Amino acid sequence: MARILEKRSLTPVTKLFRVESPLVAAAARPGQFIIVRVREGGERIPLTIADYDRDNGTLTIVVQEVGTTTGYLGALEVGDDILDLVGPLGMALEIPAGGHIVGIGGGFGAAALLCLMRELSARGDRTTIIIGAREKGLLILVEELADICDDLELCTDDGSAGFKGLVTERLAQLIGGDGPGRPDSVVAIGPMPMMRAVTDTTRDFGIPTLVSLDPLMIDGTGMCGGCRVTVNNEVKFACVDGPFFDAHQVDFEEAVRRNKMYVQQEQASKERAECRSLAMGQD
Amino acid sequence: MPLKRADKTPMSERDAELRSHDFVEVNEGYNFARARFEAERCLRCQDPVCIDGCPVRIPIPDFVHLIAAGDMAGAAKVLRSANPLPAICGRVCPQESQCEEQCSLGTRFVPVAIGYLERFVADWEMGQPAGEAPAQPTRAEKVAIIGSGPAGLVCAGELARLGHPVTIYEGLHAAGGVLRYGIPEFRLPKKVLDWEIEQLKRLGVEIVCNVIVGKTLSMDDLFEKMGYSAVFVGTGAGLPQFMGIPGENLNGVYSANEFLTRVNLMHANDFPNADTPVMVGKRVAVIGAGNTAMDTVRTALRVGAEKAMIVYRRSVAEMTARVEEHHHAIEEGVEFHWLTNPVEILGNKDGWVTGLKCISMELGEPDDSGRARPVPIEGSEFVLPVDNVVLSIGNRPNPLLLQTTKGLKSNKWGCLVVEDESAQTSLRHVFAGGDAVTGAATVILAAGAGKSAAAAIHADLCGE
Numbered sequence: 001m002a003r004i005l006e007k008r009s010l011t012p013v014t015k016l017f018r019v020e021s022p023l024v025a026a027a028a029r030p031g032q033f034i035i036v037r038v039r040e041g042g043e044r045i046p047l048t049i050a051d052y053d054r055d056n057g058t059l060t061i062v063v064q065e066v067g068t069t070t071g072y073l074g075a076l077e078v079g080d081d082i083l084d085l086v087g088p089l090g091m092a093l094e095i096p097a098g099g100h101i102v103g104i105g106g107g108f109g110a111a112a113l114l115c116l117m118r119e120l121s122a123r124g125d126r127t128t129i130i131i132g133a134r135e136k137g138l139l140i141l142v143e144e145l146a147d148i149c150d151d152l153e154l155c156t157d158d159g160s161a162g163f164k165g166l167v168t169e170r171l172a173q174l175i176g177g178d179g180p181g182r183p184d185s186v187v188a189i190g191p192m193p194m195m196r197a198v199t200d201t202t203r204d205f206g207i208p209t210l211v212s213l214d215p216l217m218i219d220g221t222g223m224c225g226g227c228r229v230t231v232n233n234e235v236k237f238a239c240v241d242g243p244f245f246d247a248h249q250v251d252f253e254e255a256v257r258r259n260k261m262y263v264q265q266e267q268a269s270k271e272r273a274e275c276r277s278l279a280m281g282q283d
Numbered sequence: 284m285p286l287k288r289a290d291k292t293p294m295s296e297r298d299a300e301l302r303s304h305d306f307v308e309v310n311e312g313y314n315f316a317r318a319r320f321e322a323e324r325c326l327r328c329q330d331p332v333c334i335d336g337c338p339v340r341i342p343i344p345d346f347v348h349l350i351a352a353g354d355m356a357g358a359a360k361v362l363r364s365a366n367p368l369p370a371i372c373g374r375v376c377p378q379e380s381q382c383e384e385q386c387s388l389g390t391r392f393v394p395v396a397i398g399y400l401e402r403f404v405a406d407w408e409m410g411q412p413a414g415e416a417p418a419q420p421t422r423a424e425k426v427a428i429i430g431s432g433p434a435g436l437v438c439a440g441e442l443a444r445l446g447h448p449v450t451i452y453e454g455l456h457a458a459g460g461v462l463r464y465g466i467p468e469f470r471l472p473k474k475v476l477d478w479e480i481e482q483l484k485r486l487g488v489e490i491v492c493n494v495i496v497g498k499t500l501s502m503d504d505l506f507e508k509m510g511y512s513a514v515f516v517g518t519g520a521g522l523p524q525f526m527g528i529p530g531e532n533l534n535g536v537y538s539a540n541e542f543l544t545r546v547n548l549m550h551a552n553d554f555p556n557a558d559t560p561v562m563v564g565k566r567v568a569v570i571g572a573g574n575t576a577m578d579t580v581r582t583a584l585r586v587g588a589e590k591a592m593i594v595y596r597r598s599v600a601e602m603t604a605r606v607e608e609h610h611h612a613i614e615e616g617v618e619f620h621w622l623t624n625p626v627e628i629l630g631n632k633d634g635w636v637t638g639l640k641c642i643s644m645e646l647g648e649p650d651d652s653g654r655a656r657p658v659p660i661e662g663s664e665f666v667l668p669v670d671n672v673v674l675s676i677g678n679r680p681n682p683l684l685l686q687t688t689k690g691l692k693s694n695k696w697g698c699l700v701v702e703d704e705s706a707q708t709s710l711r712h713v714f715a716g717g718d719a720v721t722g723a724a725t726v727i728l729a730a731g732a733g734k735s736a737a738a739a740i741h742a743d744l745c746g747e
């Protein structure tokens with residue numbers, strides 16, 4: 001069980017939680033994730049460790065409500081317990097030091113850059129963060145991210161903040177020498193289409209790029225093989241070999257297809273969950 | 284049908300058509316009359332060879348005789364003195380190749396149904412009111428157990444009885460190992476496992492779920508930060524193997540571990556009341572013929588497959604599943620494709636499984652394992668139309684703990700190396716047993732290993 005100490009709404013569907021989890025906080029490294037289960041009969045879902053505080057024994061996670069379990073989680077309040085929380089899982093991010101590193105975040109991915117980019121900045125790398133959203137109000141953690149990198153680049157579809165356009169368009173400009181300039185390596189975390197577009201953008205320039213793959217997972221320890229992805233024509237278990245992989249070697253088509261395996265069931269489950277919460281509301 | 288001495292007293296079983304759609308236990312257990320009748324078949328041999336067939340050497344004629352005499356409490360005591368998990372082993376041991384294979388009655392008749400009797404006594408015991416709470420720890424030396432499968436559970440129980448404070452760390456959110464996530468409810472009801480775990484808690488054993496040693500805590504943490512004096516590693520063999528044939532990552536392909544975990548641990552059979560789904564089409568092919576494959580194929584029927592089949596490259600004679608499971612699977616309508624080797628999983632343009640391409644095999648010369656080697660018959664390829672493929676071709680020990688623990692040694696299959704006598708690993712005060720050491724084996728071997736390791740740990744810590 002992990003007690004929720006703080007909750008913030010970052011957007012209407014994105015919640016930040018600070019939770020008590022001293023063992024995980026003590027062991028966590030940037031890039032790792034946890035698995036949570038929020039009710040009896042509930043699913044186990046992976047969430048990135050956005051940040052950790054060893055002294056206070058807390059973790060920060062940011063959840064985007066997309067379905068049943070993220071919905072249940074988003075409804076929890078300060079003082080509630082997360083039923084099960086296990087971690088830290090996966091391998092920490094490893095990037096050669098000394099260069100200009102650009103971290104790109106979409107959706108909850110912006111949060112995942114928090115501890116990661118802070119550590120890279122702290123060890124002396126030059127760091128740029130690019131985050132994007134439809135409009136200004138949906139950009140998350142802008143101040144926190146600005147604090148931990150040399151340059152923060154904002155992108156919005158409608159131009160309400162920063163660059164008007166996609167994160168990949170801004171990335172292409174940087175590669176061309178604009179703003180903070182060409183990256184030596186890129187890390188992208190966010191929705192699959194975004195990571196795929198980043199990969200395509202850096203490929204021709206041979207810029208080393210890592211993406212954080214988010215396949216469906218159950219145990220997170222290498223026991224089920226449900227999280228398998230193909231990288232460089234080899235089958236990998238993302239929960240133990242990843243979640244970061246060399247973007248230019250990832251079979252995205254397969255990864256996207258496998259993630260959609262349960263779309264129908266997810267819809268049925270969400271409807272059932274909504275009924276449940278309606279019923280609860282009526283008591 | 285009147286009961287006959289020469290035959291094994293039958294176990295009542297639920298109707299095959301009915302049970303193949305639900306998860307209620309297939310075997311219904313003996314009643315008193317049947318148990319006594321069966322117990323009286325035992326010859327109480329001078330030289331009870333049955334005991335040689337039992338990995339933990341239960342004094343079989345003793346407990347069987349006590350059943351015949353109607354002394355259930357006595358029978359339970361004898362059983363438990365040798366096997367801490369009788370209700371589980373009575374249900375899942377491959378008796379036909381262990382105790383019952385040796386039974387002298389078997390040379391002329393059918394062996395005594397030792398497994399059924401063991402289960403009968405243990406089930407009786409579960410129905411008794413709980414006695415006084417046992418004594419709490421008397422020793423200072425704390426022991427940490429990694430993994431809550433049969434090896435870990437038994438090791439914990441034995442150490443607690445010897446007076447040590449014991450904590451079990453389990454990576455998943457529920458304890459039991461394969462007994463929880465692998466073996467299905469219709470063969471091993473979870474209430475049996477829950478009862479055993481309850482007994483351990485009464486002994487003062489602490490069970491901490493959601494801790495992965497090697498990730499959440501390191502082996503060093505256990506000794507240095509947490510103050511344990513010894514550690515037992517019972518992490519099992521949970522790493523699923525794939526065949527490496529084309530199509531294994533298509534949608535609708537599972538490892539048996541994933542398929543069974545979705546149903547047993549996550550309750551996908553109750554979706555959408557439970558939140559985890561499992562994808563089962565009309566036709567399911569399960570590759571392999573061990574206990575895991577048999578559990579998988581029978582589970583597939585229960586979660587809605589119209590046709591569930593076993594595909595195995597060897598013949599029925601080389602099948603490693605328990606005979607009873609094979610019989611039950613036949614009764615439930617499982618189809619068997621022996622001497623059939625899958626070569627490719629076929630899919631449609633959206634990436635969903637549509638078929639399993641196989642080649643027919645014939646038996647050739649014996650191989651290293653002494654079993655006839657299957658060889659492909661050229662040009663015999665054919666396609667089985669299926670919607671799901673579940674691979675059940677074996678598991679290896681999970682490398683996670685090994686990779687994160689300096690100095691812990693394993694062999695080329697990733698099995699931990701231990702000293703035969705003491706179960707001690709290459710690290711001081713670190714012991715191991717069960718599937719993590721032997722590779723995928725049996726519940727009773729894991730339980731036995733947990734028990735002897737407990738004795739070794741106690742000796743290591745107390746010099747006794």
Ligand SMILES: Cc1cc2nc3c(=O)[nH]c(=O)nc-3n(C[C@H](O)[C@H](O)[C@H](O)COP(=O)(O)OP(=O)(O)OC[C@H]3O[C@@H](n4cnc5c(N)ncnc54)[C@H](O)[C@@H]3O)c2cc1C
Pocket residue numbers: 033043045046047048049061062063064065066067068069070071108112191213214215216217243259260263266267269270
């Ligand atoms: C290593 C890893 C780290 C992750 N970190 C985070 C994190 O920090 N914060 C976070 O919010 N999520 C994160 N995710 C994704 C998260 O696990 C899923 O969103 C979650 O499992 C969805 O569960 P659900 O029951 O709410 O929705 P489901 O019912 O499973 O899905 C509902 C709908 O959302 C879609 N969906 C599923 N996964 C995603 C996804 N990743 N992104 C967008 N849509 C999706 C489904 O296709 C479906 O249509 C991570 C995933 C992985 C593998």
Ligand SMILES: Cc1cc2nc3c(=O)[nH]c(=O)nc-3n(C[C@H](O)[C@H](O)[C@H](O)COP(=O)(O)OP(=O)(O)OC[C@H]3O[C@@H](n4cnc5c(N)ncnc54)[C@H](O)[C@@H]3O)c2cc1C
Pocket residue numbers: 375376377429430431432433434435452453454455458459460461462465466494495496497517518519520521543574575576578605681683684716717718719723724725726727729
């Ligand atoms: C489907 C199936 C059916 C079977 N049927 C039979 C049968 O009928 N009869 C029979 O005798 N045998 C059967 N077996 C085999 C039997 O279940 C195993 O041999 C036995 O469970 C091994 O016990 P164990 O304690 O060594 O490990 P396991 O039961 O595998 O338990 C290991 C536990 O350790 C946990 N763990 C692993 N690593 C860590 C870590 N680093 N930190 C914390 N926890 C960790 C795992 O989550 C797991 O809970 C079957 C196996 C399967 C898969």
Ligand code: SF4
Pocket residue numbers: 336337338339340341343366372373376377378381382383397398401727
């Ligand atoms: S534990 Fe297994 S082998 Fe031993 S007597 Fe019982 S059923 Fe037979």
Ligand code: SF4
Pocket residue numbers: 324325326327328331332333334343344385386387388395397
């Ligand atoms: S060998 Fe068979 S008949 Fe003889 S004591 Fe054992 S169970 Fe009884």
Ligand code: FES
Pocket residue numbers: 216217218219220221222223224225226227228237238239240
């Ligand atoms: S989630 Fe089960 S192996 Fe990765």
